[in-house]
Amino acid sequence: MNSEKRIGINGRASDRANAGVSADTGETSTGEKRVKALLTYPPGAVGKPITYSLVRQFNLWINILHAEIAADKAGRLIMDIQGSADDVDRGLRFLTAEDIEYEILNGSIVWDEDKCVHCGACTAVCPSHALTMDNLDWSLLFDKEKCYLCRLCTRACPVGAMSTPI
Amino acid sequence: MGYKSFEEINEKIRSKKAVVVTAEEIIGIVDEKGVGGAFRDVDVVTCGTFSPMCSSGAFLNFGHSDPPIRMSKIWLNDVPACAGLAAVDAYIGATELSESRGMEYGGAHVIEDLIAGRKVKLRATSYGTDCYPRRELEAWITKDSINEAYMFNPRNCYQNYGAATNSSDRTIYTYMGTLLPKLGNVNYCTAGELSPLICDPFYRTIGLGSRIFLGGAQGYVAWQGTQHNPSQPRAENGVPIGGAACLALIGDLKQMDPRYIRAAVFEKYGVTMFVGVGTAIPLLDEEMVRHVAVRNRDIKTEIFDYSVGRRSKPSLGEVSYEELRSGSVQVGSRTIPTAPLSSLKMAREIAQTLKGWIARGEFELQTPVAALPREGSPQALEDCEGE
Ligand code: SF4
Ligand code: SF4
Numbered sequence: 178m179n180s181e182k183r184i185g186i187n188g189r190a191s192d193r194a195n196a197g198v199s200a201d202t203g204e205t206s207t208g209e210k211r212v213k214a215l216l217t218y219p220p221g222a223v224g225k226p227i228t229y230s231l232v233r234q235f236n237l238w239i240n241i242l243h244a245e246i247a248a249d250k251a252g253r254l255i256m257d258i259q260g261s262a263d264d265v266d267r268g269l270r271f272l273t274a275e276d277i278e279y280e281i282l283n284g285s286i287v288w289d290e291d292k293c294v295h296c297g298a299c300t301a302v303c304p305s306h307a308l309t310m311d312n313l314d315w316s317l318l319f320d321k322e323k324c325y326l327c328r329l330c331t332r333a334c335p336v337g338a339m340s341t342p343i
Numbered sequence: 344m345g346y347k348s349f350e351e352i353n354e355k356i357r358s359k360k361a362v363v364v365t366a367e368e369i370i371g372i373v374d375e376k377g378v379g380g381a382f383r384d385v386d387v388v389t390c391g392t393f394s395p396m397c398s399s400g401a402f403l404n405f406g407h408s409d410p411p412i413r414m415s416k417i418w419l420n421d422v423p424a425c426a427g428l429a430a431v432d433a434y435i436g437a438t439e440l441s442e443s444r445g446m447e448y449g450g451a452h453v454i455e456d457l458i459a460g461r462k463v464k465l466r467a468t469s470y471g472t473d474c475y476p477r478r479e480l481e482a483w484i485t486k487d488s489i490n491e492a493y494m495f496n497p498r499n500c501y502q503n504y505g506a507a508t509n510s511s512d513r514t515i516y517t518y519m520g521t522l523l524p525k526l527g528n529v530n531y532c533t534a535g536e537l538s539p540l541i542c543d544p545f546y547r548t549i550g551l552g553s554r555i556f557l558g559g560a561q562g563y564v565a566w567q568g569t570q571h572n573p574s575q576p577r578a579e580n581g582v583p584i585g586g587a588a589c590l591a592l593i594g595d596l597k598q599m600d601p602r603y604i605r606a607a608v609f610e611k612y613g614v615t616m617f618v619g620v621g622t623a624i625p626l627l628d629e630e631m632v633r634h635v636a637v638r639n640r641d642i643k644t645e646i647f648d649y650s651v652g653r654r655s656k657p658s659l660g661e662v663s664y665e666e667l668r669s670g671s672v673q674v675g676s677r678t679i680p681t682a683p684l685s686s687l688k689m690a691r692e693i694a695q696t697l698k699g700w701i702a703r704g705e706f707e708l709q710t711p712v713a714a715l716p717r718e719g720s721p722q723a724l725e726d727c728e729g730e
Contacts, residue, residue, distance in 0.1 A: 315687040
Protein backbone atom coordinates (compact mmCIF):
# COMPACT_ATOMS: atom_id res chain seq x y z
CA MET A 178 0.00 0.00 0.00
CA ASN A 179 1.33 3.36 -0.87
CA SER A 180 -0.83 6.18 0.29
CA GLU A 181 0.48 9.66 -0.06
CA LYS A 182 -1.63 12.34 1.53
CA ARG A 183 -1.68 16.03 1.07
CA ILE A 184 -3.34 18.10 3.66
CA GLY A 185 -3.52 21.74 2.90
CA ILE A 186 -5.03 23.96 5.53
CA ASN A 187 -5.66 27.27 3.92
CA GLY A 188 -4.96 30.70 5.33
CA ARG A 189 -5.61 29.82 9.01
CA ALA A 190 -2.00 29.53 10.06
CA SER A 191 -1.17 33.01 8.94
CA ASP A 192 -4.25 34.43 10.68
CA ARG A 193 -2.83 33.07 13.87
CA ALA A 194 0.67 34.21 12.99
CA ASN A 195 -0.61 37.75 13.05
CA ALA A 196 -2.18 37.35 16.48
CA GLY A 197 0.68 38.50 18.67
CA VAL A 198 3.29 35.83 18.03
CA SER A 199 6.63 36.87 16.70
CA ALA A 200 7.35 34.76 13.67
CA ASP A 201 11.10 35.24 14.06
CA THR A 202 11.73 34.00 17.57
CA GLY A 203 8.60 31.98 18.11
CA GLU A 204 8.39 33.54 21.61
CA THR A 205 5.55 35.64 22.84
CA SER A 206 5.39 38.06 25.72
CA THR A 207 3.29 35.62 27.76
CA GLY A 208 5.77 32.72 27.77
CA GLU A 209 3.96 31.13 24.85
CA LYS A 210 6.06 29.64 22.11
CA ARG A 211 5.19 28.90 18.53
CA VAL A 212 7.39 27.04 16.08
CA LYS A 213 7.00 25.68 12.62
CA ALA A 214 8.61 22.26 12.36
CA LEU A 215 9.36 19.85 9.57
CA LEU A 216 9.08 16.29 10.90
CA THR A 217 10.69 13.44 9.03
CA TYR A 218 9.27 10.05 9.91
CA PRO A 219 11.52 7.06 9.41
CA PRO A 220 10.01 4.22 7.34
CA GLY A 221 7.62 2.31 9.55
CA ALA A 222 6.92 5.11 12.02
CA VAL A 223 4.26 6.68 9.91
CA GLY A 224 1.44 4.96 11.76
CA LYS A 225 2.38 6.40 15.20
CA PRO A 226 -0.17 8.80 16.68
CA ILE A 227 2.38 11.57 17.10
CA THR A 228 0.09 14.51 16.64
CA TYR A 229 -2.40 13.08 19.06
CA SER A 230 0.32 12.69 21.73
CA LEU A 231 1.56 16.22 21.21
CA VAL A 232 -1.94 17.54 21.76
CA ARG A 233 -2.98 15.30 24.66
CA GLN A 234 0.26 14.83 26.59
CA PHE A 235 1.81 18.22 26.10
CA ASN A 236 -1.23 20.51 25.74
CA LEU A 237 0.03 21.77 22.44
CA TRP A 238 -1.95 23.45 19.72
CA ILE A 239 -1.09 21.77 16.42
CA ASN A 240 -1.87 22.83 12.90
CA ILE A 241 -0.75 20.45 10.18
CA LEU A 242 0.24 22.58 7.24
CA HIS A 243 1.45 19.98 4.85
CA ALA A 244 1.90 16.21 4.83
CA GLU A 245 3.44 13.77 2.45
CA ILE A 246 3.28 10.29 3.85
CA ALA A 247 4.09 7.10 2.01
CA ALA A 248 3.51 3.95 4.05
CA ASP A 249 6.66 2.27 2.77
CA LYS A 250 8.88 5.33 2.86
CA ALA A 251 9.83 8.15 5.15
CA GLY A 252 7.12 10.75 5.59
CA ARG A 253 7.30 14.52 5.79
CA LEU A 254 4.99 16.61 7.90
CA ILE A 255 5.06 20.34 8.40
CA MET A 256 3.23 21.62 11.46
CA ASP A 257 2.73 24.72 13.47
CA ILE A 258 3.23 23.91 17.15
CA GLN A 259 2.10 26.32 19.83
CA GLY A 260 1.89 26.17 23.61
CA SER A 261 3.80 27.27 26.69
CA ALA A 262 7.54 27.43 26.07
CA ASP A 263 8.07 24.46 28.43
CA ASP A 264 5.42 22.35 26.76
CA VAL A 265 6.81 23.04 23.32
CA ASP A 266 10.32 22.04 24.42
CA ARG A 267 9.02 18.86 26.08
CA GLY A 268 7.01 18.03 22.96
CA LEU A 269 10.09 18.40 20.78
CA ARG A 270 12.10 16.17 23.11
CA PHE A 271 9.32 13.62 22.86
CA LEU A 272 9.70 13.62 19.08
CA THR A 273 13.40 12.84 19.38
CA ALA A 274 12.64 10.02 21.81
CA GLU A 275 10.18 8.63 19.28
CA ASP A 276 12.91 8.57 16.62
CA ILE A 277 11.33 11.34 14.63
CA GLU A 278 13.72 13.88 13.23
CA TYR A 279 12.55 17.43 13.21
CA GLU A 280 13.86 20.69 11.95
CA ILE A 281 12.61 24.04 13.12
CA LEU A 282 11.76 26.04 10.04
CA ASN A 283 12.62 29.68 10.18
CA GLY A 284 13.89 32.30 7.85
CA SER A 285 12.03 32.49 4.60
CA ILE A 286 11.94 31.40 1.03
CA VAL A 287 13.72 33.85 -1.22
CA TRP A 288 12.28 34.63 -4.62
CA ASP A 289 14.90 35.92 -7.06
CA GLU A 290 12.73 38.08 -9.29
CA ASP A 291 15.51 38.71 -11.79
CA LYS A 292 15.88 35.00 -12.45
CA CYS A 293 12.14 34.32 -12.53
CA VAL A 294 10.60 33.84 -15.99
CA HIS A 295 7.04 33.87 -14.59
CA CYS A 296 6.24 30.45 -16.01
CA GLY A 297 4.00 29.38 -13.12
CA ALA A 298 5.49 25.91 -12.53
CA CYS A 299 5.93 26.66 -8.81
CA THR A 300 2.25 27.54 -8.39
CA ALA A 301 1.40 23.95 -9.31
CA VAL A 302 3.02 22.58 -6.15
CA CYS A 303 2.58 25.36 -3.59
CA PRO A 304 0.19 23.99 -0.95
CA SER A 305 -0.32 27.30 0.87
CA HIS A 306 -1.42 29.50 -2.03
CA ALA A 307 1.55 31.74 -1.24
CA LEU A 308 2.48 31.47 -4.91
CA THR A 309 -0.15 32.49 -7.43
CA MET A 310 -0.27 34.06 -10.87
CA ASP A 311 -1.55 37.60 -11.36
CA ASN A 312 -4.37 36.95 -13.79
CA LEU A 313 -3.96 40.28 -15.57
CA ASP A 314 -0.26 40.60 -16.30
CA TRP A 315 0.57 36.93 -15.60
CA SER A 316 3.51 37.59 -13.37
CA LEU A 317 4.17 35.49 -10.30
CA LEU A 318 2.88 36.81 -6.97
CA PHE A 319 4.53 35.68 -3.74
CA ASP A 320 2.70 36.27 -0.48
CA LYS A 321 5.34 35.47 2.16
CA GLU A 322 2.79 35.59 4.97
CA LYS A 323 1.06 32.51 3.63
CA CYS A 324 4.24 30.47 3.04
CA TYR A 325 4.62 27.20 5.03
CA LEU A 326 8.35 26.96 4.22
CA CYS A 327 7.75 23.49 2.78
CA ARG A 328 10.35 24.19 0.03
CA LEU A 329 8.43 22.33 -2.66
CA CYS A 330 8.80 25.38 -4.91
CA THR A 331 12.60 25.34 -4.66
CA ARG A 332 12.63 21.98 -6.41
CA ALA A 333 9.78 22.70 -8.81
CA CYS A 334 11.17 25.98 -10.15
CA PRO A 335 12.97 25.14 -13.41
CA VAL A 336 15.33 28.11 -13.30
CA GLY A 337 16.30 28.07 -9.62
CA ALA A 338 14.52 31.29 -8.75
CA MET A 339 13.18 30.03 -5.38
CA SER A 340 15.69 29.20 -2.67
CA THR A 341 16.28 28.94 1.05
CA PRO A 342 19.16 31.06 2.30
CA ILE A 343 21.52 28.78 4.21
CA MET B 344 -13.22 40.73 -50.30
CA GLY B 345 -9.94 42.63 -50.40
CA TYR B 346 -6.47 41.19 -50.46
CA LYS B 347 -3.09 42.57 -49.33
CA SER B 348 0.07 40.88 -50.59
CA PHE B 349 3.25 40.26 -48.63
CA GLU B 350 4.92 42.78 -50.96
CA GLU B 351 2.36 45.54 -50.26
CA ILE B 352 2.74 44.96 -46.53
CA ASN B 353 6.56 44.96 -46.77
CA GLU B 354 6.35 48.25 -48.71
CA LYS B 355 4.47 49.72 -45.72
CA ILE B 356 7.02 48.25 -43.29
CA ARG B 357 9.89 49.82 -45.25
CA SER B 358 8.20 53.22 -45.16
CA LYS B 359 7.45 52.65 -41.43
CA LYS B 360 3.71 52.96 -42.08
CA ALA B 361 2.67 49.41 -41.27
CA VAL B 362 0.09 49.08 -38.52
CA VAL B 363 1.16 46.26 -36.21
CA VAL B 364 -0.68 44.85 -33.18
CA THR B 365 -0.33 41.68 -31.14
CA ALA B 366 -2.64 38.66 -31.37
CA GLU B 367 -4.21 39.73 -28.07
CA GLU B 368 -4.70 43.35 -29.13
CA ILE B 369 -6.40 42.37 -32.40
CA ILE B 370 -9.27 40.81 -30.44
CA GLY B 371 -10.39 44.17 -29.08
CA ILE B 372 -9.98 45.78 -32.50
CA VAL B 373 -12.20 43.15 -34.12
CA ASP B 374 -14.77 43.66 -31.34
CA GLU B 375 -14.77 47.37 -32.01
CA LYS B 376 -14.43 47.61 -35.79
CA GLY B 377 -15.51 44.21 -37.03
CA VAL B 378 -13.45 41.88 -39.20
CA GLY B 379 -13.66 44.22 -42.21
CA GLY B 380 -12.56 47.24 -40.19
CA ALA B 381 -9.65 45.34 -38.63
CA PHE B 382 -8.55 44.14 -42.08
CA ARG B 383 -8.62 47.70 -43.40
CA ASP B 384 -6.73 49.21 -40.46
CA VAL B 385 -4.20 46.57 -39.43
CA ASP B 386 -1.42 45.03 -41.55
CA VAL B 387 0.49 42.68 -39.29
CA VAL B 388 -0.28 40.73 -36.11
CA THR B 389 2.53 39.43 -33.90
CA CYS B 390 2.48 36.27 -31.79
CA GLY B 391 4.80 34.98 -29.10
CA THR B 392 5.57 31.97 -26.97
CA PHE B 393 8.06 31.21 -24.22
CA SER B 394 7.94 27.56 -23.29
CA PRO B 395 10.23 24.70 -22.37
CA MET B 396 11.14 23.03 -25.68
CA CYS B 397 13.29 19.91 -25.31
CA SER B 398 13.98 19.43 -28.99
CA SER B 399 16.48 22.28 -29.19
CA GLY B 400 20.23 22.61 -29.58
CA ALA B 401 23.03 24.33 -31.47
CA PHE B 402 25.61 23.60 -34.13
CA LEU B 403 29.08 24.87 -33.31
CA ASN B 404 32.34 25.01 -35.26
CA PHE B 405 35.34 25.50 -33.01
CA GLY B 406 38.07 26.28 -35.56
CA HIS B 407 41.29 24.25 -35.88
CA SER B 408 43.94 23.85 -33.22
CA ASP B 409 47.62 23.36 -34.02
CA PRO B 410 48.38 20.51 -34.48
CA PRO B 411 44.81 19.82 -35.59
CA ILE B 412 42.43 17.23 -34.14
CA ARG B 413 39.55 15.30 -35.69
CA MET B 414 37.37 15.45 -32.59
CA SER B 415 35.58 12.17 -32.10
CA LYS B 416 34.29 12.81 -28.56
CA ILE B 417 33.44 16.27 -27.32
CA TRP B 418 32.42 17.71 -23.94
CA LEU B 419 31.41 21.29 -23.23
CA ASN B 420 31.59 22.06 -19.51
CA ASP B 421 31.46 18.27 -19.08
CA VAL B 422 28.29 17.92 -21.14
CA PRO B 423 28.76 15.53 -24.06
CA ALA B 424 28.12 17.04 -27.50
CA CYS B 425 27.55 15.07 -30.69
CA ALA B 426 30.86 14.87 -32.56
CA GLY B 427 29.82 12.61 -35.43
CA LEU B 428 30.37 15.36 -37.99
CA ALA B 429 33.47 16.89 -39.60
CA ALA B 430 36.67 17.45 -37.59
CA VAL B 431 35.65 20.43 -35.47
CA ASP B 432 31.88 20.55 -35.92
CA ALA B 433 29.54 19.61 -33.08
CA TYR B 434 25.90 19.67 -32.07
CA ILE B 435 25.04 20.32 -28.46
CA GLY B 436 21.57 19.10 -27.53
CA ALA B 437 19.60 21.01 -24.88
CA THR B 438 18.66 17.96 -22.78
CA GLU B 439 22.11 16.31 -22.62
CA LEU B 440 23.24 16.04 -18.97
CA SER B 441 26.60 16.93 -17.46
CA GLU B 442 28.78 13.91 -16.68
CA SER B 443 29.90 15.46 -13.40
CA ARG B 444 26.85 17.45 -12.26
CA GLY B 445 23.99 15.31 -13.56
CA MET B 446 20.59 16.96 -13.83
CA GLU B 447 21.76 20.21 -12.35
CA TYR B 448 23.52 21.31 -15.54
CA GLY B 449 23.06 20.28 -19.16
CA GLY B 450 23.23 21.24 -22.80
CA ALA B 451 20.72 24.06 -22.33
CA HIS B 452 23.00 25.60 -19.68
CA VAL B 453 25.95 25.40 -22.09
CA ILE B 454 23.86 27.23 -24.69
CA GLU B 455 22.74 29.81 -22.15
CA ASP B 456 26.35 30.35 -21.02
CA LEU B 457 27.51 30.81 -24.62
CA ILE B 458 24.74 33.31 -25.41
CA ALA B 459 25.56 35.24 -22.24
CA GLY B 460 29.19 35.49 -23.42
CA ARG B 461 30.57 33.26 -20.65
CA LYS B 462 33.60 31.03 -21.17
CA VAL B 463 32.93 27.34 -21.74
CA LYS B 464 35.49 24.57 -21.34
CA LEU B 465 35.89 22.44 -24.46
CA ARG B 466 37.41 19.00 -24.07
CA ALA B 467 37.87 16.65 -27.02
CA THR B 468 39.51 13.32 -27.73
CA SER B 469 40.32 11.54 -30.95
CA TYR B 470 41.88 8.35 -32.29
CA GLY B 471 44.30 10.47 -34.37
CA THR B 472 44.76 10.28 -38.13
CA ASP B 473 47.60 11.18 -40.50
CA CYS B 474 45.88 14.43 -41.37
CA TYR B 475 44.69 15.09 -37.78
CA PRO B 476 47.44 13.67 -35.54
CA ARG B 477 46.28 15.13 -32.23
CA ARG B 478 44.44 12.91 -29.75
CA GLU B 479 43.45 15.26 -26.93
CA LEU B 480 42.52 18.87 -26.54
CA GLU B 481 41.34 21.23 -23.81
CA ALA B 482 40.46 24.82 -24.58
CA TRP B 483 38.29 27.67 -23.39
CA ILE B 484 35.77 28.94 -25.91
CA THR B 485 33.26 31.78 -26.08
CA LYS B 486 30.69 32.53 -28.75
CA ASP B 487 33.10 35.09 -30.17
CA SER B 488 36.14 32.81 -30.24
CA ILE B 489 34.49 30.11 -32.36
CA ASN B 490 33.41 30.22 -36.01
CA GLU B 491 29.73 29.46 -36.41
CA ALA B 492 27.26 29.02 -33.59
CA TYR B 493 23.70 28.62 -34.75
CA MET B 494 20.74 27.27 -32.93
CA PHE B 495 18.86 24.56 -34.76
CA ASN B 496 15.79 23.32 -32.96
CA PRO B 497 14.21 20.29 -34.61
CA ARG B 498 10.86 20.71 -32.88
CA ASN B 499 9.62 23.97 -31.39
CA CYS B 500 6.53 26.06 -31.33
CA TYR B 501 3.88 23.37 -30.97
CA GLN B 502 0.49 24.23 -32.34
CA ASN B 503 -1.44 23.63 -29.11
CA TYR B 504 -0.58 20.90 -26.59
CA GLY B 505 -2.44 18.59 -24.24
CA ALA B 506 -2.74 19.52 -20.55
CA ALA B 507 -1.44 17.09 -17.92
CA THR B 508 -2.72 15.61 -14.68
CA ASN B 509 -2.06 12.54 -12.52
CA SER B 510 -4.72 10.16 -11.17
CA SER B 511 -2.28 7.90 -9.28
CA ASP B 512 -1.54 7.91 -5.54
CA ARG B 513 1.97 9.34 -5.82
CA THR B 514 3.51 12.56 -7.08
CA ILE B 515 5.00 12.18 -10.55
CA TYR B 516 7.74 14.29 -12.10
CA THR B 517 7.39 14.96 -15.82
CA TYR B 518 8.32 17.37 -18.60
CA MET B 519 4.88 18.83 -17.85
CA GLY B 520 6.12 19.71 -14.36
CA THR B 521 5.32 18.16 -10.99
CA LEU B 522 1.95 16.43 -11.04
CA LEU B 523 0.42 15.92 -7.62
CA PRO B 524 -1.41 12.72 -6.69
CA LYS B 525 -5.13 12.12 -7.07
CA LEU B 526 -5.70 14.80 -9.69
CA GLY B 527 -4.02 17.39 -7.46
CA ASN B 528 -3.31 19.76 -10.34
CA VAL B 529 -3.58 20.27 -14.09
CA ASN B 530 -0.56 21.81 -15.85
CA TYR B 531 -0.80 23.35 -19.31
CA CYS B 532 1.79 24.74 -21.64
CA THR B 533 0.89 27.12 -24.46
CA ALA B 534 0.34 30.83 -24.85
CA GLY B 535 -3.23 30.16 -26.08
CA GLU B 536 -4.61 33.03 -28.16
CA LEU B 537 -1.10 34.54 -28.51
CA SER B 538 0.49 31.32 -29.74
CA PRO B 539 2.02 31.43 -33.27
CA LEU B 540 0.48 28.37 -34.91
CA ILE B 541 -2.85 28.75 -33.15
CA CYS B 542 -3.22 32.11 -34.90
CA ASP B 543 -2.45 30.64 -38.34
CA PRO B 544 -4.06 27.23 -37.99
CA PHE B 545 -3.72 26.23 -41.67
CA TYR B 546 -0.17 27.65 -42.13
CA ARG B 547 -1.25 30.13 -44.80
CA THR B 548 1.40 32.71 -43.88
CA ILE B 549 4.07 30.66 -42.13
CA GLY B 550 6.18 28.11 -43.98
CA LEU B 551 9.75 27.22 -44.80
CA GLY B 552 11.87 30.35 -44.89
CA SER B 553 9.55 32.52 -42.78
CA ARG B 554 11.49 35.08 -40.79
CA ILE B 555 10.80 34.92 -37.05
CA PHE B 556 11.95 36.15 -33.65
CA LEU B 557 14.13 33.42 -32.14
CA GLY B 558 15.77 33.95 -28.77
CA GLY B 559 15.97 37.72 -29.24
CA ALA B 560 17.47 37.55 -32.75
CA GLN B 561 15.98 37.21 -36.20
CA GLY B 562 15.74 33.55 -37.17
CA TYR B 563 13.95 31.43 -39.72
CA VAL B 564 11.64 28.47 -40.06
CA ALA B 565 13.90 25.75 -41.49
CA TRP B 566 11.47 22.86 -41.92
CA GLN B 567 8.38 21.35 -40.40
CA GLY B 568 9.16 20.18 -36.88
CA THR B 569 9.75 16.52 -36.10
CA GLN B 570 6.47 14.71 -35.33
CA HIS B 571 4.63 17.42 -37.29
CA ASN B 572 1.00 16.35 -36.98
CA PRO B 573 -1.29 18.56 -39.05
CA SER B 574 -3.95 15.82 -39.27
CA GLN B 575 -4.83 16.21 -35.57
CA PRO B 576 -8.63 16.69 -35.22
CA ARG B 577 -9.65 20.35 -35.35
CA ALA B 578 -12.43 22.47 -33.93
CA GLU B 579 -14.75 24.37 -36.27
CA ASN B 580 -12.45 27.41 -36.24
CA GLY B 581 -9.63 25.24 -37.59
CA VAL B 582 -7.60 25.16 -34.37
CA PRO B 583 -6.37 21.63 -33.59
CA ILE B 584 -7.52 20.11 -30.31
CA GLY B 585 -4.17 19.20 -28.72
CA GLY B 586 -0.63 18.93 -30.11
CA ALA B 587 -0.48 19.23 -33.91
CA ALA B 588 1.92 21.07 -36.23
CA CYS B 589 5.35 22.22 -35.10
CA LEU B 590 8.39 23.95 -36.56
CA ALA B 591 12.12 23.35 -36.95
CA LEU B 592 13.80 26.70 -36.28
CA ILE B 593 17.20 28.12 -37.04
CA GLY B 594 18.92 31.30 -35.92
CA ASP B 595 22.27 32.86 -35.11
CA LEU B 596 23.13 32.07 -31.50
CA LYS B 597 25.73 34.85 -31.44
CA GLN B 598 22.98 37.47 -31.86
CA MET B 599 20.65 36.02 -29.24
CA ASP B 600 19.78 37.54 -25.89
CA PRO B 601 20.04 35.38 -22.73
CA ARG B 602 16.72 36.86 -21.63
CA TYR B 603 14.90 34.82 -24.27
CA ILE B 604 16.77 31.49 -24.05
CA ARG B 605 16.76 30.02 -20.55
CA ALA B 606 18.04 26.67 -19.37
CA ALA B 607 15.48 24.82 -17.26
CA VAL B 608 15.59 21.85 -14.93
CA PHE B 609 12.41 19.88 -14.37
CA GLU B 610 12.73 18.00 -11.13
CA LYS B 611 13.52 14.31 -11.63
CA TYR B 612 12.89 14.67 -15.36
CA GLY B 613 15.95 16.49 -16.57
CA VAL B 614 17.18 19.52 -18.43
CA THR B 615 15.27 21.42 -21.09
CA MET B 616 15.28 24.93 -22.47
CA PHE B 617 12.80 27.80 -22.48
CA VAL B 618 12.84 29.12 -26.03
CA GLY B 619 11.35 32.50 -26.90
CA VAL B 620 9.74 32.52 -30.34
CA GLY B 621 7.76 35.25 -32.07
CA THR B 622 6.05 35.25 -35.45
CA ALA B 623 4.53 37.98 -37.61
CA ILE B 624 1.34 37.23 -39.47
CA PRO B 625 0.41 39.44 -42.45
CA LEU B 626 -3.33 40.06 -42.61
CA LEU B 627 -3.66 38.98 -46.24
CA ASP B 628 -7.46 38.92 -46.16
CA GLU B 629 -10.43 38.84 -43.80
CA GLU B 630 -10.03 35.12 -43.26
CA MET B 631 -6.61 35.75 -41.68
CA VAL B 632 -8.19 38.39 -39.43
CA ARG B 633 -10.67 35.80 -38.18
CA HIS B 634 -7.85 33.33 -37.51
CA VAL B 635 -5.61 35.71 -35.55
CA ALA B 636 -8.54 37.02 -33.50
CA VAL B 637 -9.20 33.57 -32.02
CA ARG B 638 -10.00 33.71 -28.29
CA ASN B 639 -8.96 31.45 -25.44
CA ARG B 640 -12.55 30.31 -24.99
CA ASP B 641 -12.51 28.91 -28.55
CA ILE B 642 -9.18 27.08 -28.20
CA LYS B 643 -9.63 23.60 -26.82
CA THR B 644 -7.26 20.94 -25.61
CA GLU B 645 -7.49 17.61 -23.84
CA ILE B 646 -6.33 16.74 -20.32
CA PHE B 647 -4.18 13.62 -20.29
CA ASP B 648 -3.45 11.36 -17.35
CA TYR B 649 0.36 11.17 -17.13
CA SER B 650 0.25 8.44 -14.48
CA VAL B 651 -0.21 6.03 -17.37
CA GLY B 652 3.34 5.52 -18.65
CA ARG B 653 2.27 4.46 -22.12
CA ARG B 654 2.43 5.98 -25.60
CA SER B 655 -1.20 6.95 -25.53
CA LYS B 656 -2.39 8.31 -22.27
CA PRO B 657 -6.08 8.32 -21.37
CA SER B 658 -7.89 11.61 -21.91
CA LEU B 659 -9.99 12.92 -19.02
CA GLY B 660 -11.87 15.34 -21.23
CA GLU B 661 -11.67 18.55 -23.17
CA VAL B 662 -11.16 22.07 -21.77
CA SER B 663 -10.74 25.54 -23.21
CA TYR B 664 -7.82 27.85 -22.49
CA GLU B 665 -10.26 30.26 -20.90
CA GLU B 666 -11.00 27.55 -18.31
CA LEU B 667 -7.33 26.65 -17.88
CA ARG B 668 -6.47 30.34 -17.37
CA SER B 669 -9.26 30.78 -14.83
CA GLY B 670 -7.20 28.90 -12.21
CA SER B 671 -9.25 25.72 -12.02
CA VAL B 672 -10.98 23.25 -14.27
CA GLN B 673 -13.83 20.87 -13.78
CA VAL B 674 -13.08 17.18 -14.36
CA GLY B 675 -16.16 15.13 -13.65
CA SER B 676 -17.32 16.30 -10.22
CA ARG B 677 -13.83 17.53 -9.22
CA THR B 678 -12.56 21.10 -9.38
CA ILE B 679 -8.81 20.92 -10.00
CA PRO B 680 -6.39 23.85 -9.74
CA THR B 681 -4.44 24.68 -12.91
CA ALA B 682 -0.92 26.00 -13.41
CA PRO B 683 0.85 27.22 -16.53
CA LEU B 684 4.38 26.14 -17.49
CA SER B 685 4.72 28.47 -20.43
CA SER B 686 5.30 32.11 -19.51
CA LEU B 687 2.54 34.31 -20.90
CA LYS B 688 4.31 37.37 -19.51
CA MET B 689 7.44 36.59 -21.57
CA ALA B 690 5.33 35.62 -24.61
CA ARG B 691 3.69 39.06 -24.44
CA GLU B 692 7.06 40.74 -24.16
CA ILE B 693 8.23 38.88 -27.28
CA ALA B 694 5.11 39.80 -29.28
CA GLN B 695 5.57 43.45 -28.22
CA THR B 696 9.28 43.43 -29.10
CA LEU B 697 8.61 41.98 -32.53
CA LYS B 698 5.84 44.52 -33.02
CA GLY B 699 8.37 47.26 -32.31
CA TRP B 700 10.88 45.84 -34.80
CA ILE B 701 8.26 45.78 -37.55
CA ALA B 702 6.86 49.23 -36.75
CA ARG B 703 10.40 50.66 -36.92
CA GLY B 704 11.04 48.96 -40.27
CA GLU B 705 13.71 46.63 -38.88
CA PHE B 706 11.95 43.36 -39.66
CA GLU B 707 10.36 42.53 -43.01
CA LEU B 708 8.09 39.59 -43.65
CA GLN B 709 9.43 36.72 -45.73
CA THR B 710 7.06 34.95 -48.09
CA PRO B 711 7.43 31.21 -47.39
CA VAL B 712 9.59 29.47 -50.00
CA ALA B 713 7.55 26.28 -49.52
CA ALA B 714 4.43 25.44 -47.53
CA LEU B 715 4.41 23.31 -44.40
CA PRO B 716 2.75 19.92 -45.00
CA ARG B 717 -0.97 20.22 -44.27
CA GLU B 718 -1.56 16.50 -43.95
CA GLY B 719 0.09 13.59 -42.22
CA SER B 720 0.70 12.30 -38.72
CA PRO B 721 3.71 10.82 -36.96
CA GLN B 722 4.52 7.11 -37.01
CA ALA B 723 4.79 5.01 -33.89
CA LEU B 724 7.90 2.98 -33.06
CA GLU B 725 7.43 -0.72 -32.39
CA ASP B 726 9.87 -3.00 -30.54
CA CYS B 727 11.72 -5.80 -32.37
CA GLU B 728 9.84 -9.07 -32.40
CA GLY B 729 11.91 -12.21 -31.84
CA GLU B 730 15.57 -12.09 -32.88
S1 SF4 C 1 7.91 26.98 0.51
FE1 SF4 C 1 7.27 27.50 -1.56
S2 SF4 C 1 5.80 25.92 -2.11
FE2 SF4 C 1 6.04 25.82 0.13
S3 SF4 C 1 4.43 27.15 0.89
FE3 SF4 C 1 6.23 28.45 0.71
S4 SF4 C 1 6.04 29.36 -1.32
FE4 SF4 C 1 4.62 27.63 -1.26
S1 SF4 D 1 8.66 28.34 -11.24
FE1 SF4 D 1 10.41 29.71 -10.93
S2 SF4 D 1 10.53 30.86 -12.85
FE2 SF4 D 1 8.53 29.89 -12.83
S3 SF4 D 1 7.18 31.44 -11.91
FE3 SF4 D 1 7.89 30.15 -10.21
S4 SF4 D 1 9.70 31.19 -9.43
FE4 SF4 D 1 9.29 32.07 -11.44
